[in-house]
Amino acid sequence: MTQSPRDLLRRMFDAAVAAAQPAHCVPAHLPAAPKGRLIVIGAGKASAAMARAVEDNWSGELSGLVVTRYGYNVACARVTIVEAAHPVPDAAGLNAARRMMDLVSGLSADDLVLCLISGGGSALLPLPLDGLTLEDKQDVSRALLKSGATISEMNCVRRHLSAVKGGRLAAACHPARVVTLLISDVPGDNPMDIASGPTVADPTTCADALAIIRRYGIVVSDKVLDILEGGLGESIKPGDPRLAKTETRIIAAPQIALEAAARLAQDAGFAAHILGDSIEGEAKDVGTVMANVALQVAKRGQPFTPPCVLLSGGEATVTVRGQGRGGPNVEFLLSLAVALNGQPGIHAIAGDTDGVDGMEDIAGAIITPNTLSRAWVMGIKPKDSLAANDAHRFFQALGDCVVTGPTLTNVNDFRAILIADKDSSP
Structure with missing residues (x-):
């Protein structure tokens, strides 16, 4: 791999936004x-x-x-x-x-x-x-x-x-x-x-x-x-x-943005699979389901063989019950990270293509295999943050927010899960 997973994911997000300018x-x-x-x-x-x-x-x-x-x-x-x-x-x-x-x-x-x-x-x-x-x-x-x-x-x-x-x-x-x-x-x-x-x-x-x-x-x-x-x-x-x-x-539309990101992933040597451009549901539930799919890919090579990228779009929702600031993309990511539980080789990004996740001027965030461990070292309990709908504060503490400013377009949520080859463990 010639570039870090974090850099590739951010480039994919930027490509999705650019396609809808x-x-x-x-x-x-x-x-x-x-x-x-x-x-x-x-x-x-x-x-x-x-x-x-x-x-x-x-x-x-x-x-x-x-x-x-x-x-x-x-x-x-x-x-x-x-x-x-x-x-x-x-x-x-x-x-x-x-x-x-x-x-x-x-x-x-x-x-x-x-x-x-x-x-x-x-x-x-x-x-x-x-x-x-x-x-x-x-x-x-x-x-x-x-x-x-x-x-x-x-x-x-x-x-x-x-x-x-x-x-x-x-x-x-x-x-x-x-x-x-x-x-x-x-x-x-x-x-x-x-x-x-x-x-x-x-x-x-x-x-x-x-x-x-x-x-x-x-x-x-x-x-x-x-x-x-x-x-x-x-x-x-x-x-x-x-x-x-x-x-x-x-x-x-969202499909256009996903296809642009898929082309970039393929150029970087990753098979790109678009799972859907209209996925809805509670953000934390979508995160859990996507984590299970990613784990099956990473551990079993099913339904796709790594290295690959799983792409999806749509509009998840957050039923705010805690005292946090909501944000469907960051709530999806925190749920994804909790369910992945530090699985090696899996990184992900999620963000709203308009640059605003929920009511925050933050597009989204990035997770890595050490997201949970870094939070624990800081005294932050990921499951507590998820229960409080407080994912924005969680990712801000880790320095993993994606901030774009006004993107001047809007084709909904963008999600990409990068699964490295078992032998590379980036």
Whole structure:
């Protein structure tokens, strides 16, 4: 091996992020120029970088507004960039959503709306339905984030409390044509779950959203209950004529990122196996299962022969019961390390490709065969940290965090487990 496992894993993560950069994936998907105006709108952690890619590759006139997470701004000349809070929304996002709805009102059939959507857009466009406040949306967001609900379930609830999501933004653009470019951060790449689908029809109902709230025991205000129980938050449904001139194009997704990492691993002499791009579940449970697979490979040569790399993507969840800071990627890794119990030759990385794991400005972390032993020397008990949902603090103490800063893209979680040949034991 010509490079350390730690360095190779980090290079694989960086390759995954690079494959989904807007400058790389936006230009080929730009639509033809309209007879009328081009209005650029959008939301998400990659939206400002997407807007810049549009400006750099569009020769005609355009104007617009996109909203991105604080710190993810990219300077644009013709599109206004607004920064707002994520994952819990704030007033800046609320005001930006109002401005966006005003911007697309009164368009003609000759106009084209180019909508740039990436992960994080749900929090960044928090305009509530009439009768609800920003505080109501904030309370629901916090509760959903701690509940253990899947991203699909969380976005179902969000769609039915929003004046923008669930196709409402596209309906507001009618009769203009709407083309949406999507960078997917959700398992399965379903457009209605990417930023809660502001420009796509939504077949789910208020009853579905209410069932999710009850399933996870989420406490919401009476106003929220009234909207869901009364069906007052129904979204735009398939077949709505206002969405007849809409088109969606997924331009980057988790599978693309995994394939880029696989190519790099293969160039370094490791067989690369993609186990799935949409793996969900409690992060600690996913970690335990992946550890058992890695151990079978290392000890039995099944189902793969080392040296190899096991790659996966998706969106794990954390049901926060302890006093820690959560973070699905680091919780996955700590669970993985505990289950591996120092097995020689196995290293791993996990990180969110947007650079933010949970609510922390830390992408993820790396584990090595001596992760547990180093923690014990420092007086840290790994199982106690896992039980407290405190993996961020655990990896910070060891100096094993992966910190990228804003990556300007988002194709969900990235996981790579490197299993060395039995004879090399790196």
